[in-house]
Amino acid sequence: MCNENSLTIEKKLLDIFSAQGIFVFEDEYDQDLAIDSIQFVLILVEIEQVFSIKIEDVYYANNRLVSFNDFLEMTTILIEER
Amino acid sequence: MDTKYVSSKFNYFFEENSLFLIYNTLSQKLIKVNFDIYKDLKKHSMLDTQKYSNSLNELKHFGVICEESFDEDNYMYHMLNKQIFRNDLNITIIPTTSCNFRCVYCFENHDALFMSKETEDRVIRFLRKNIPKYNCINIDWFGGEPLLKKDSIIRIMTAAKNIGNKFSVPVSSRMTTNGYLLDFQTFTELQKCGVLFYQITIDGMREDHNKLRPHITRNDSFEKIIKNIKEISQNSQCSFFKITLRTNLSASNYWNYKNYLLMMKELLGNDKRFEFDVEIVCDWGGDNVKGIYDELLSMQRSDFIDNIIKIQKEIGLFVDNSNLKFQGSRCQTGYANGFTINYDGSLHKCSLVEFGSNHYNNKNNNSIGELLHSGEVVINEAVNSFYTQLHTPYEKCRNCCWLPVCLMNTCPYSLEEDKRVRCVLKYNSHNFYNRIILSAFNKGDYIEIGDAN
DSSP: OOOOOOHHHHHHHHHHHHHHHHHOGGGGGSSSSOOOHHHHHHHHHHHHHHHHHOOOOHHHHGGGGOOOHHHHHHHHHHHHHH | OOOEEEEETTEEEEEEEEEEEEEEEETTTEOOOOHHHHHHHHSSSSOTTTTTTTTTHHHHHHSSSEEETHHHHHHHHHHHHHTTOOOEEEEEEHHHHHHHOOOTOOOOOOOOOOOOHEEEEEEEHHHHHHGGGGEEEEEEOOOOOGGGGGGHHHHHHHHHHHHHHHHTTTTEEEEEEEEOOOHHHHHHHHHHHTEEEEEEESSSSSHHHHHHHHHHSSSSSEEEEEHHHHHHHHHHOOOOOOEEEEEEEEEHTTTTTTHHHHHHHOOOTTTTTTTEEEEEEOOOOOSSGGGGGGSOOOOOOHHHHHHHHHHHHHHOOOOOGGGGGGTTOGGGGSTEEEEOOOOEEEEEEEEEEEOOTTTOOOOTTEEEEEEETOOOOEEOOOHHHHSSOOOOOOOOGGGOTTTTHHOOOOOOOHHHHSSSSSHHHHHHHHHHHHHHHHHHHHTTEEEEEEEEO
């Protein structure tokens, strides 16, 4: 049973991003975040820890995580599958 | 008038069976393409924009093609300057010079010197005052064996991570450890405070390793490290740590390297979080190595690398890909905001020169400044400029597609002695880079552009 609603997930994700120096505004959710490789890894580590999920490479390989919405969608799916 | 596009001069082309890959050494992107794109880009002629209209934007975005008039050299130097002087802090911290191993080739003295609580507090004050000024913090842990001061590491890293979170500055950390004390609980504690990347050296099978890298008092060096690695692989829920397992090869363990890799394959399966790297044991300095001079490999490095690559490829383990990175041959010493904090709080540019390695000129003890009790750092920029200097490429290197990886970087100390820059391609061989590219591909670190054949 999942306790997180979509607003909570979004808020927690925004906090994770801002802690890593990435500030995302609502009208930029579909834009390329231009994250460097270290920030990318640190964000994914935090997402796994905060939401207690495991992110398989199928979700991030081949440049699949580009925008904030990509991260949001992936996190939502993985929480539902948890 | 339509814009004309050409293949980037920094594209490296790799093909095997029906796999066609292009690695752009400037954008550092590995691209899988179909045969048509591969063939046309390899020709380095003008690109038919109509034919590839669907892929054009992506090819351009990842740097595989550029406008005909675009000056890629200028862009490369722009990126180089940006990176050397970027507002990131790269520090190596040596919490102790003591070590629980006595590796036969080690150049260090293993003096039992440890970071005091006062120095630890000074480092934390330094981080508190300085983290907000930077875009990113990279902390490397080195020794001696850093995990002999595990508590200090955790305190410093916890402080760094909390300050980073508060001021929105990412903090990443790596550690060079012998792995003996890296049990699963320690690994988990370190992961929580941000240590995600490790280098551990295992010198082959049990007998070889225990002979070359013995524990100071016990005979379980190999068993303990393997147990730790197995537990981390099986129990860690984190998908994004990376442990590079390095092997230093000499005459005594070279011939058994394949058996070692087979054993590791059985132990780790296809765990992508572990990568393999090798180096040849040579005289890195100090007195210890004199006892094993007759065991140093005499073959050419490129021949050695080719043999190792064949074995790695046959077994199918992942290899370390740091050699593919932009300025991959530049260590933290070469960055304007890079320095080492020693156990006693003294500041140095290079973490190795301190130990008087034979390979380095130790004229000025590479002292770079002072870490004051208040936590402020005073850097001698005149000394710093020696390390950040750029070298103009030799004429023959100007059109080499590996230039962004090499960028005429070499250790400033060895450059001072040799008066020449080492060619990364000759040093490592084509097969070396092919192997890394294939490993990155197998790991899924690539982008596919265009329809499959």
